[in-house]
Amino acid sequence: MNFEFTEEQLMIQQAARDYAQRELIKDVIERDTKAEFPTEHVKNLTELGFMGMVVDTKYNGGGMDTISYVLALEEISKVDSSLGVIISVNNSLVCYGIEEFGTEEQKEKYLKPLASGEKLGAFLLSEPEAGSDATHQRTTAEEKDDHYLLNGTKNWTTNAKCASTYLVIAQTHPEKKHRGINAFLVDKDSSGISLGPHENKMGMRSSDTHSVMFTDVKVPKENRIGEDGFGFKFAMKTLDAGRIGIASQALGIASGAMERSIQYSKERKAFGTEIANHQIIAFKLSDMAVKVENARNLCLKSAWLKDNNQPYGLMSAMAKQYAADIAMEVTTEAVQIHGGYGYVKEYHVERLMREAKLTQIYEGTSEIQKIVISRALLRD
Amino acid sequence: MKILVCISNVPDTTTKIKFVDNNTKFDTNGIQWIINPWDELALTRALQLKEESSGAIEKITVINVGLIDSEPTIRKALAIGADDAIRINAEPLDAYSVAAQMAEVIKKDPYDIIMAGIESSDYNGSLVGGMLAEFLDIPSVSSVSSLNIDGGNVELSREISGGKEILETKVPFLAIVQKGIAIDPRIPSMRGIMMARKKPLNVSEPIEVDSLTEYSVYELPKPKAKCKMVDPENVKELIDLLHNEAKII
Numbered sequence: 001m002n003f004e005f006t007e008e009q010l011m012i013q014q015a016a017r018d019y020a021q022r023e024l025i026k027d028v029i030e031r032d033t034k035a036e037f038p039t040e041h042v043k044n045l046t047e048l049g050f051m052g053m054v055v056d057t058k059y060n061g062g063g064m065d066t067i068s069y070v071l072a073l074e075e076i077s078k079v080d081s082s083l084g085v086i087i088s089v090n091n092s093l094v095c096y097g098i099e100e101f102g103t104e105e106q107k108e109k110y111l112k113p114l115a116s117g118e119k120l121g122a123f124l125l126s127e128p129e130a131g132s133d134a135t136h137q138r139t140t141a142e143e144k145d146d147h148y149l150l151n152g153t154k155n156w157t158t159n160a161k162c163a164s165t166y167l168v169i170a171q172t173h174p175e176k177k178h179r180g181i182n183a184f185l186v187d188k189d190s191s192g193i194s195l196g197p198h199e200n201k202m203g204m205r206s207s208d209t210h211s212v213m214f215t216d217v218k219v220p221k222e223n224r225i226g227e228d229g230f231g232f233k234f235a236m237k238t239l240d241a242g243r244i245g246i247a248s249q250a251l252g253i254a255s256g257a258m259e260r261s262i263q264y265s266k267e268r269k270a271f272g273t274e275i276a277n278h279q280i281i282a283f284k285l286s287d288m289a290v291k292v293e294n295a296r297n298l299c300l301k302s303a304w305l306k307d308n309n310q311p312y313g314l315m316s317a318m319a320k321q322y323a324a325d326i327a328m329e330v331t332t333e334a335v336q337i338h339g340g341y342g343y344v345k346e347y348h349v350e351r352l353m354r355e356a357k358l359t360q361i362y363e364g365t366s367e368i369q370k371i372v373i374s375r376a377l378l379r380d
Numbered sequence: 381m382k383i384l385v386c387i388s389n390v391p392d393t394t395t396k397i398k399f400v401d402n403n404t405k406f407d408t409n410g411i412q413w414i415i416n417p418w419d420e421l422a423l424t425r426a427l428q429l430k431e432e433s434s435g436a437i438e439k440i441t442v443i444n445v446g447l448i449d450s451e452p453t454i455r456k457a458l459a460i461g462a463d464d465a466i467r468i469n470a471e472p473l474d475a476y477s478v479a480a481q482m483a484e485v486i487k488k489d490p491y492d493i494i495m496a497g498i499e500s501s502d503y504n505g506s507l508v509g510g511m512l513a514e515f516l517d518i519p520s521v522s523s524v525s526s527l528n529i530d531g532g533n534v535e536l537s538r539e540i541s542g543g544k545e546i547l548e549t550k551v552p553f554l555a556i557v558q559k560g561i562a563i564d565p566r567i568p569s570m571r572g573i574m575m576a577r578k579k580p581l582n583v584s585e586p587i588e589v590d591s592l593t594e595y596s597v598y599e600l601p602k603p604k605a606k607c608k609m610v611d612p613e614n615v616k617e618l619i620d621l622l623h624n625e626a627k628i629i
Contacts, residue, residue, distance in 0.1 A: 007452050011455075011456060011568060011576075012570070015568050018567050019567055048567060048568075053570050062570030062571070064574075
């Protein structure tokens with residue numbers, strides 16, 4: 001058992017912290033208010049190597065381990081979790097999916113530009129009528145001679161507008177139910193793709209979320225990932241990895257809110273003393289710290305298991321459910337500690353509270369995580 | 381052209397300072413160590429100069445006097461972009477010993493430009509740069525806030541009372557740099573972090589140098605006095621406090 005980080009892991013954590021505290025903080029409130037995509041920050045973080053940090057260096061990635069990824073995402077998300085999700089989707093859904101299950105040709109053509117950050121990726125699974133129940137895909141991929149024909153609508157697509165590469169989950173053999181689902185690499189500029197309006201979200205407002213419509217979109221057969229019918233398994237495996245990213249993002253939201261609460265309660269005075277000296281506030285801080293530490297340990301354990309090629313799906317479900325739920329609790333208490341100031345934008349915690357809510361919903365709701373966890377516990 | 385940047389390994393600037401052994405030693409327990417912020421800015425400017433030089437500056441080296449525990453800080457400098465590093469394996473006892481140790485190494489392999497931060501953020505001595513230039517018998521310019529190279533000429537500017545002084549010099553020289561030499565220190569990239577362990581970190585054995593400084597005792601500054609709020613209407617209380625408590629009137 002060793003809880004020490006390596007020198008490289010600490011350096012990555014510090015690099016992410018420096019960028020977040022020095023650069024992201026400057027315009028995060030404005031970007032949230034205007035729901036503005038952080039183009040310049042994505043460019044800078046690409047140059048620093050964050051967009052494909054866990055991809056192997058032979059595919060132009062950063063070659064970092066998952067522990068480093070957790071540390072970086074926590075630091076970024078303390079300040080701006082919209083950037084957290086942009087990084088997470090690109091790294092642990094799109095790049096991971098291609099690196100783990102794609103062919104060498106697919107990696108050469110699609111993974112390399114995604115891992116270097118030259119292009120961004122999006123993962124298209126949710127549909128208007130298929131969210132948590134991902135088995136009921138209505139988007140179809142009809143098999144033709146040398147291609148598939150995609151038709152249908154995908155919802156809540158992060159990076160929808162700015163991405164160049166879509167990973168699309170669609171039904172090829174409806175009679176086989178979820179065993180008939182496939183995953184495809186689709187160029188966003190393919191004919192027949194159109195986007196719905198930018199979703200006006202409660203939080204994570206500067207991430208770019210749209211619905212995506214496919215009308216007779218031709219996808220070459222070589223763009224299918226894995227064997228025919230592998231798509232559902234592919235989506236579930238990829239989401240196992242994706243959960244580590246979202247759990248780390250939720251952890252960052254919680255620890256960011258906690259750090260702000262500690263600072264504020266040491267400065268703000270009430271009844272003749274700093275509010276931190278009131279036990280009711282001190283105990284709130286104590287509860288926050290225990291929750292944040294537990295969430296961090298779950299994230300890091302999931303990452304450690306993944307880095308050591310051990311099964312991590314159960315642990316990442318625990319990390320995702322727990323970190324998301326405590327992010328909601330911690331941010332709500334952070335607003336309470338800040339009082340009226342917490343309810344206005346300048347103090348950041350109201351935004352963190354809005355952002356926390358989404359972590360309980362996307363990439364598998366907290367309820368779905370409980371299904372994953374309990375099924376694993378009850379499996380013979 | 382070769383540039384050398386002197387770096388100190390200092391406690392993070394947010395460290396809570398404590399002393400041990402009857403206040404004669406700094407307590408290093410639990411300290412996070414960083415590159416001295418002025419040295420980090422010097423390194424950032426050196427890297428910019430190299431990038432702008434179209435190959436004329438072939439190498440940026442960093443040098444540090446320190447024991448093995450300063451290597452993570454040196455590797456951070458390599459991750460940021462320095463090409464190689466020299467660690468002189470000695471405890472940095474005082475400015476004189478640090479400058480003497482570095483001079484010994486630099487004499488054997490001279491550099492065109494040497495950059496040093498104006499002071500280290502721990503002991504704030506502001507001595508090493510000047511001493512090192514003396515040991516090497518090269519000119520030094522202090523308080524440098526900008527440094528540009530145009531062919532063989534180097535243009536420097538210094539903040540002086542009421543304005544700015546522009547100087548020209550030729551290599552070799554030593555620039556003692558201050559804030560303004562670069563805007564922000566550079567953040568290492570993933571590639572830089574991965575490369576840091578592969579870059580040469582040469583350890584040089586120290587020479588015998590006496591420390592000229594003896595530390596008698598350290599004192600922490602007095603804690604800031606608590607702020608008392610006085611009602612603007614209550615002038616009598618304000619005068620009473622200034623007279624009897626603050627004792628300034």
